[in-house]
Amino acid sequence: MPRREWLTGAERRTFTTFPDLDERDLVRHYTVDDDTFHLARHHRGRANPLGFTVQLLTLAHLGFSSDAKINPNQAVIDFVADQLGLHPGHFNRYAPRRATRNTHFAEARDYLGLRTVDKAAELELTAWLSPLAMSTTQGLPLVHALIAELRSRRHLVPTIHVVERLVATALTRAARDTCALLLSGVPPATLERLDGLLTPEAGRHETRHAWLRQPPGRPSQRSFLHLLKRLEFIRALRLDPDAARTVHQNRLRQLAREGAQLAAHHLEDFEPQRRRATIVATLLDRRETLTDAALDMHDRLVTRMFRNAKLKRDAMQLKRGKSINDKVVLFEGVGRALIEARASHADPFEAIEAVVPWTEFVSSVADAKTLAQPKAFDAMHLLKGEAKTLRGITYALFDAFVFNAAPNALDVVEAIARLRDLKARHKRKLPADLPSSFVGSSWRALVYPHGRDAPPDRTHYELCVHSALQNGLRSGDIWVDGSRKYRDFDTYLLPRRVWTPMLEAAERGDTPLPLTITPDFDAYWDARVAQLERDLGRCSAASSAASCRRCGSRGNGWCSRRSPRACQTTPGRCRSACTTRFLG
Structure with a gap:
């Protein structure tokens, strides 16, 4: 079976080719300091100083071993050659000489104090990488982390295949440890039941x-x-x-x-x-x-109940529209006849019968009474007829989940608990003291048709609880145990049984908290101030030096090692260059 590859071809090429550098990176990583300059002058000819310096700075920057065969790009060669006062073309005579390159590489490695990765180092690095591998299944971030750790430990970065092998070992170990952690608290009997989930039961086809x-x-x-x-x-x-x-x-x-x-x-x-x-x-x-999925389905059922009630109301109004219009036309004619009869002192009843027969007028008044609706009538009055499905799942929903709430929604959770208890005791009539702070003005007349002191209407009270529950879940004021979408904020934190021992051990001084920064603000602040003072001191020392040969490209107005005395760089510009070099 072929070995699994954790990097794609494109990802692997990023570690086997020289990176693209801008001017800032060139100045930061490929500036030739005095020590490097004098070390390069000990090599004979013109090709050797240039090749050695390029190899030394590349090794200091990337840290790859000679086996990696990563060749610098032309911008680096030109930049280094300009500082050494040499022509970049001399590097072409240096590159083919493998024996010389290997000798210079060993010298540069010893000068920088870098070590190769042996078996003991591989074991240490794999152990260091394993906790990081527990947090990802991707190889690329682990490769980046491993290379950064190799550089910090002053190790030569081996070929990408060796790095990938170490990452693969850590990922394999992490996968095994993850399985062990998940199964650590599962009883043997449950493990056997888990295996049974993969075989059809008697009488089942799936x-x-x-x-x-x-x-x-x-x-x-x-x-x-x-x-x-x-x-x-x-x-x-x-x-x-x-x-x-x-x-x-x-x-x-x-x-x-x-x-x-x-x-x-x-x-x-x-x-x-x-x-x-x-x-x-x-x-x-x-x-x-x-x-x-169950809570989302409940949300859709509540939404559908309101939507169907509104559609039913609209259909009723549309259906009554023609009859209402006929009655309006009739009563407008009757009203005009009465106004004219009063003005002419005529008999009003004869005026009405001139427009419509009296018996038809009497029946039209009765029809108008059936067409009329209460002033407060709206779609809410039609909810009871549209709530059959929702009422069928009410107590299944309340029994299946544990609801928790913020203080402003506690009455909703209490109402659910009271309804659940009444159902368990087979009580059909609701008491008058049920929680009601969530009953809004649009619900009040329906929930309490006989006043607030009387027991509420059971159907409308349950529907009101459903609506309040929907709003609470949407707003985050209500959360549900075991939910991913409607979960408590505390579930995003470490479990108390894990966090409490860690905190107690840190307070005793046994083991520090596993944080990337110190949890003590004063210690963190002092460390950052000390680091800033060190960086500023280095920048100040470099910018006030008598010679400004630490600067780089002449084309940008910086000075060259070929003619340091002829340098026209102003102190301010040199200080800016050094700031870029040291503070980045």
Whole structure:
């Protein structure tokens, strides 16, 4: 079986070719200082000083060993040659001489104090890289981190194939450790049940693994209850939800993605630990997915209830429109006849019968009463007729999830708990003291048709709770245990059982907190001030030197080593150059 490659061809080429440098990078990494200048002059001829200096500065910049065969670009050669007062063409005579290059490379390596990576160093680097590998499944960021660590340890960077091998070892170890962490708290009996998810049960044509991956379906009572059935099956396995927080989310998502994409017979080909860890990750991810799918379906059902009520109201108004218009025309004619009869002192009843027969007028008044609606009538009055599906899932929803809330939404959660308790005790009539702070003005007349002191209407109170729950979930004031989309902010943090021992150990001075910076502000501030003072001191010393030969390109108004006395660079410009060189 071929070895897996962790880098693409394009990514690998970025480490096997010389990087593109702008003027800032050239000045920062390829400025020839006095020590390098004098060291280069010890080599005979013109090609050797130039080639040695280029090789020395390239090694100091990139740190790659001679086996990497990374040749500098022409901009570096021109920049270094200009500082040495040599023609760049001399480098062409230096490049083909392999023995000389190897000798100069060894000299530059010893001068810079760099060491090769031996077996002991490989073991140390792999151990250092393993914690980083726990946070990613990608090879490229680990290659960058490993090369940076090699440079900080004063090691020569080996060929990219060696680097990739070390990264592959760390990633393989991280994958194995991730599986072990996920399975550490799973009882043996549960592990056997996990294997059973990949084989069809008696009387079933599909595996539980495939059944759990079914789509949620269209919003309906049946689809909602089917979601809860699958969710309850996963909960019955009693997997610890905190197990997902003991491993990095990138690793967990990668395992869950594999489990969701692979069929059961593919998972059976995995070795036992990886297969079971993949199933655990898939189930933990699926539990959150099903929870969110159920809550989203509830949201759509509530939205559909309001939309259907508004559509029904609009249809009713459209249907009554012609009848209402006929009545308006009739009453306008009757009204005009009465006005004329009053003006002429005529009999008003004869005036009415001149427009419409009296019996027809009496029946039109009765029809107008049926067409009229209360002043406060709106779509809210039609909700009860559109809430059959929502009422069918009310207590299944309340029983399936644990809701928590911010202080401004606590009444909604309390109302859910009270309704759940009344349902368990088979109480049909609601008490008058139920929480009601979330009952808005548009709901008040429907929920309390007999006044606030009387018991609320059960149907409208339940619908009002559904609406308040929908608004609370959308705003983030209500969150649900086990949800990914509607989760508590504290679940983004380290579990208390992990954080508390770490904090206590740090307070005792046993082990510092694993942070990239010191948690003590005074210590952090003092370290940054000291670093700034060191950098400013280096810049000041360089800018006030008698000779400004540390500067670079003549074409930008900087001085050359060929004629330092003829340099016309102003002190301010030299100071700017040194600032760029040292502070970057």
